Amino acid sequence: MNRTNAQFKTPAHDLGHAGLVDRADKTRLRISPLLNAESRANLGQFMTPGIIADFMASLFESTKSDSVRILDAGAGVGTLSAALITRITKEPMIASVDVTAYEIDQSIRTELSKTLNHCAEADGRISSKIIPDDFIECAVNDIQFVGEGKFTHAILNPPYRKINVGTRHRKLLSEVGIETVNLYSAFVALAIERMEQGGQIVAIIPRSFCNGPYYRPFRKFMFRRAALKQIHLFDSRTSAFSDDAVLQENVIIRLTVGVQQGDVIVSSSADRSLTDSNRTSYSFKELVLSDDQEKFLHIPQNREKSLATHLPMATENLKDIGLNVSTGPVVDFRLKEFLLSEPATNSVPLLYANHFVKGTLVWPKTEGKKPNAIMLTVETLKWLYPNGCYTVLRRFSSKEEKRRIVAYVVRGTEFDTSRYLGFENHLNVFHNNRQPLKLEVALGLAVYLNSTAVDEYFRRFSGHTQVNATDLKNLKYPSHSALVELGNWAAKRDTISQEAIDSHIKNHV
Numbered sequence: 001m002n003r004t005n006a007q008f009k010t011p012a013h014d015l016g017h018a019g020l021v022d023r024a025d026k027t028r029l030r031i032s033p034l035l036n037a038e039s040r041a042n043l044g045q046f047m048t049p050g051i052i053a054d055f056m057a058s059l060f061e062s063t064k065s066d067s068v069r070i071l072d073a074g075a076g077v078g079t080l081s082a083a084l085i086t087r088i089t090k091e092p093m094i095a096s097v098d099v100t101a102y103e104i105d106q107s108i109r110t111e112l113s114k115t116l117n118h119c120a121e122a123d124g125r126i127s128s129k130i131i132p133d134d135f136i137e138c139a140v141n142d143i144q145f146v147g148e149g150k151f152t153h154a155i156l157n158p159p160y161r162k163i164n165v166g167t168r169h170r171k172l173l174s175e176v177g178i179e180t181v182n183l184y185s186a187f188v189a190l191a192i193e194r195m196e197q198g199g200q201i202v203a204i205i206p207r208s209f210c211n212g213p214y215y216r217p218f219r220k221f222m223f224r225r226a227a228l229k230q231i232h233l234f235d236s237r238t239s240a241f242s243d244d245a246v247l248q249e250n251v252i253i254r255l256t257v258g259v260q261q262g263d264v265i266v267s268s269s270a271d272r273s274l275t276d277s278n279r280t281s282y283s284f285k286e287l288v289l290s291d292d293q294e295k296f297l298h299i300p301q302n303r304e305k306s307l308a309t310h311l312p313m314a315t316e317n318l319k320d321i322g323l324n325v326s327t328g329p330v331v332d333f334r335l336k337e338f339l340l341s342e343p344a345t346n347s348v349p350l351l352y353a354n355h356f357v358k359g360t361l362v363w364p365k366t367e368g369k370k371p372n373a374i375m376l377t378v379e380t381l382k383w384l385y386p387n388g389c390y391t392v393l394r395r396f397s398s399k400e401e402k403r404r405i406v407a408y409v410v411r412g413t414e415f416d417t418s419r420y421l422g423f424e425n426h427l428n429v430f431h432n433n434r435q436p437l438k439l440e441v442a443l444g445l446a447v448y449l450n451s452t453a454v455d456e457y458f459r460r461f462s463g464h465t466q467v468n469a470t471d472l473k474n475l476k477y478p479s480h481s482a483l484v485e486l487g488n489w490a491a492k493r494d495t496i497s498q499e500a501i502d503s504h505i506k507n508h509v
Contacts, residue, residue: 019086019122020082020083020085020086020115020118020119020122021050021053021054021079021082021083021086022050023082023115023118024050024053024077024078024079024082024115025049025050025051025053025079027077027111027114027115028047028048028049028050028076028077028079031077031107031108031111046157046160047076047077047079047157048076048079048080048157048204049079050079050083051274052204052274053079053080053082053083053155054083054086055232055252055274056080056083056084056155056202056204056252057080057083057084057086057087057155057202058087059202059230059232059252059254060084060087060088060153060155060200060202060254061200061256062091063088063091063094063152063153063200064198065152066093066094066095066096067095067096067098067152068088068094068096068097068098068152068153069098069100069150069151069152069153070084070085070088070097070098070099070100070151070152070153070154070155071100071151071153071154071155071156071191071194071195072084072099072100072101072102072154072155072156073101073102073135073139073154073156073158073187073190073191074102074103074104074135074156074157074158074159074187075101075102075103075112075130076103076108076112076157077108077111077112077115078101078111078112078114078115078116078119079115080155080156080157081099081101081115081116081119081128081155082115082118082119083155084153084155085097085099085119085123085126088153089123089125089126094125095125096125096126096127097123097125097126097127098126098127098128099116099119099126099127099128099129100128100129100131100151101116101128101129101130101131102130102131102133102135102138103130103131103132104132104133104134104135106132109130109132112130113130116128116130135187135190136169136172136173136183136186136187136190137168137172139190139193139194140172140173140175140176140190142194143176143190143193143194144175144176150194150195150196150199151191151194151195151196151199152195152196152198152199152200153199153200153201154191154194154195154199154200154201154202154203155201155202155203156187156188156191156201156202156203156204156205157203157204158183158184158186158187158188158203158205159183159184159187160182160183160184160206161182161183162181162182162183163180163181163182163183163186169183169186173186173189173190176190176193177221178190178193178217178218178221179217179218179221180215180217180218180221181214181215182206182208182215184205184206184209185205185209185215185218187203188201188203188205188218188222188253188255189218189221189222191203192221192222192225192226192255192257193225195257195258196257197257197258197259198256198257198258198259199256199257199258200254200255200256200257201226201253201254201255201256201257202252202253202254202255203252203253203255204250204251204252205250205251205252205253206249206250206251207249207250207251207299209297210296210297210298210299211294211296211297211468211470211471211474212468212470212471213294213468213470216294216295219294219295219296219297220295222255223261223288223295225257225258226255226256226257226258226259227255227256227257227259227260227261227262228253228254228255228261228264228284228287228297229254229255229256229262229264229265230252230253230254230264230265230266230267231251231252231253231254231264231265231266231267231299232251232252232253232267232268232269233251233266233267233268233269233299234249234250234251234268234269251299261284262284263281263282263283263284264281264282264283264284264287265279265280265281265282266279266280266281266282266287266299266300267279267280280300282300286298286300287299287300292474294470294474296471296474298457298460299460300460314475314476314477314478315476315477315478315479315482316476316477316478316479316480317476317477318472318473318475318477321477321478321479321480321483322432322480323430323431323432323437323441323445323477324430324431324432324433324434325428325429325430325431325469325472325473326428326429326431326469327395327425327427327428327429327468327469328351328392328423328424328425328426328427328428328429329383329384329423329425330350330374330383330384330422330423330424330425331424331425332371332424332425335374335379335380335383338374338375338377338379338380339371339373339374339375340371340372340373340374340375341366341371341372341373342364342366342372342373343364343372343373344373344375346375346376346377347373347374347375347376348373348374348376348384348387348415348418348419348420348421348422349363349364349372349373349415349418349421349422350371350372350373350374350421350422350423350424351363351392351410351421351422351423351424351427352370352371352424352426352427353394353395353396353424353426353427354368354370355370355372356392356394356406356408359408359495360408361408361410361414363414370424373422374422376419376420380422381420383422384420384421384422385420385421385422385423385429385431385434385436386419386420386421386434386435386436387412387415387418387419387420387421387436388412388421388435388436388437389409389410389411389412389436389437389438389439389441389442390409390410390421390423390429390430390431390436390437390442391407391408391409391410391429391430391437391442391445391446391449392407392408392409392410392423392427392428392429392430393405393406393407393408393427393428393449393467393472394406394426394427394428394467395425395426395427395428395466395467395468396426396466396467403455404455404458404459404467405449405450405454405455405458405467406450407445407446407449407450408446409439409442409443409446410442411439411442412436428467428468428469428472430442430445430472438484438487439487439491440483440484440487440488440491441480441483441484441487442487443486443487443488443490443491444478444482444483444484444485444486444487444488444490445477445483445487446490447486447487447489447490447496447501447504447505448477448478448483448486448505450498450501451501451502451505452498452501452502453502453505454475457475458471458475486504486505489504
């Protein structure tokens with residue numbers, strides 16, 4: 001492992017150009033309130049603040065070519081292009097800089113044209129063209145039919161919007177071997193395809209690509225075609241786009257296309273000023289585990305903790321200890337006719353996330369708006385589990401909550417008269433091939449999952465508030481015997497504090 005810790009201050013002249021970037025940023029601030037909010041939402045459009053653009057441009061390594069060809073897809077008013085032009089033209093060997101900027105929004109293109117014209121007026125080596133067409137369609141056409149004119153640099157703040165199955169964009173992307181579910185990952189994948197060997201890409205994107213099954217093809221594509229050189233984190237979820245009330249947690253990634261993967265720099269900034277950043281170098285195998293078929297990207301939160309110590313007792317895959325985890329099978333709007341506000345004859349308990357409060361099960365919860373039971377019929381039986389012990393987790397938490405992983409134990413004895421239990425779709429359920437767990441195993445799982453170490457580990461690869469069953473399958477777990485030991489320890493206590501859980505697990509590493 002090659003790891004170094006360092007703190008650096010970005011030079012003031014690199015983060016506050018009194019020129020091209022400032023001019024573009026003032027334009028952004030002036031026109032943003034005038035743009036149609038609904039249109040911006042439909043386009044997934046959030047323009048890059050100047051200080052972020054300058055920082056992104058500063059991440060590019062010195063170029064080995066005297067001819068630079070820049071791709072800026074979803075260019076907005078041109079702040080990113082202006083920042084990279086300012087950065088690149090400081091290199092004395094540069095003979096020409098050509099910018100290709102894609103911008104589909106007609107209301108912005110006039111300002112983009114002004115920005116690029118100002119750049120050309122400031123330096124005779126600069127030329128540019130604006131393409132007003134759909135970037136995905138144009139890029140796919142170029143890949144299929146042109147195959148030339150590849151870029152040396154790409155600087156991107158791509159749009160954020162889901163790409164639904166069966167849409168034209170999904171079909172176009174599939175034609176060139178790209179399978180993904182959001183515009184931002186599509187833009188990055190197409191940029192990788194359009195780069196020359198050794199070409200560099202810096203992009204600010206949501207962190208959601210790091211985990212989950214939907215982005216698996218994109219992760220595999222990216223790691224196969226490019227080397228991940230750097231990831232930059234923002235300590236505040238909203239600091240990158242605070243003017244636009246963006247709720248996604250964003251990261252900046254730097255890629256180099258067609259080169260061997262080496263160590264990865266993980267950097268972070270405490271606030272949007274970006275004047276103070278911490279940098280640590282990690283081996284790639286610490287961020288993407290070599291035996292992980294999902295290719296989850298783990299981004300360390302604490303530079304002092306290695307992978308081995310960050311997840312104590314983690315030795316086994318879930319299937320190795322004979323356990324399964326699934327999303328709760330009861331989707332209430334599909335079974336609405338069978339739901340009951342209160343238990344009744346020929347019904348079974350139906351558990352929602354709101355039935356679990358501060359470590360305990362509160363059922364029935366008649367003052368709430370959610371049902372408490374589901375009718376036991378031929379139609380509903382296939383969605384139910386046999387009564388018994390299960391470990392459950394909420395799939396969703398609010399961004400204000402301190403923890404993402406919160407586990408509870410459902411004991412079969414709490415529902416003595418019922419043969420079955422229903423688990424609603426907003427819960428994850430640990431089971432043994434759809435059969436109950438032994439009590440000590442269920443308790444042991446809950447203790448382990450409720451440890452601070454597991455919650456911190458989960459945050460390494462997940463930047464959002466959702467906990468999917470696939471995420472839980474990708475965790476490492478204690479051995480079966482270790483779970484039993486944890487469960488027996490927990491069974492002797494009426495209540496267990498967070499400090500007690502963390503201390504007990506730490507002492508058994």
